[in-house]
Amino acid sequence: MREDGPLFESAHAALVFAFNFSAGPERSLMNKLAAPAKSKGRGLAGLDGAAQAGMVRAEVAALGRVSEAILVARFAPRSVPCDCRAACCIGYRPNREWVDAISYLADHVRTTALAGCTANGILRREYVVRYFTARDARVSIDELAERHDVARNTVSAHVGKVAALLGGSRGRDAPGLETVAMDAIETRLREIGMVGVAENA
DSSP states (O other): OOTTOOSBSSHHHHHHHHHHOOSSSSOOHHHHHHOOSOOOOTTOOHHHHHHHHHHHHHHHHTTOHHHHHHHHHHHSOSEEEOOOOOTTOOSEEEOHHHHHHHHHHHHHHHHTTTTTOOOOHHHHHHHHHHHTSOGGGSOOHHHHHHHHTOOHHHHHHHHHHHHHHHHOOTTOSSOOHHHHHHHHHHHHHHHTTSBOOOTTO
16 A cells, blocks of 8 residues: 555546546547546656556456456547648547457457357447447447348347346346456455555445
8 A cells, every 4th residue: 555545536536547648748638528537646647647557557457358358448538639630630530449449349249248149240349339338429229220231129139238248237147247347456456555445345
């Protein structure tokens, strides 16, 4: 435990900080929009901030590829600044780390939640993206079905299977993979003193 206490109040706060940390004087507008609720990292900036962000991310990587991909998909910004100055540039581009995490999870659900189901790679990716998108911004099941020329009932069933795998469901004994990942990173960050000990612990 650090002499001056933990840097973060929760694993959620630590992850928001780590995945949206910018060593520069100001975060990009896209990063602010992606994570407006900045964590309380005691004003860390520059090399100190980079070191702490790196420590959090190292703990995330130690959880294994599936959990790491889930946390990247949940906390990393989907877009990053782009200053290529090309005529077509709109000032930002997809965040490769986030894109790779989504692709990894889309392949993971192929052999787990959707094993034995017929769903192409693009549609599996859309299922995963939809799970990690705020409810009021999600593509509807009807739109997905029409876009990919798949029966609505099929899309609905697939969406439910992916959501149950990643987020859990009332009818399952085991928690969803995201809960498992969050519980694991919470434990690891508390053990190294970066996150405060829960009051009821």
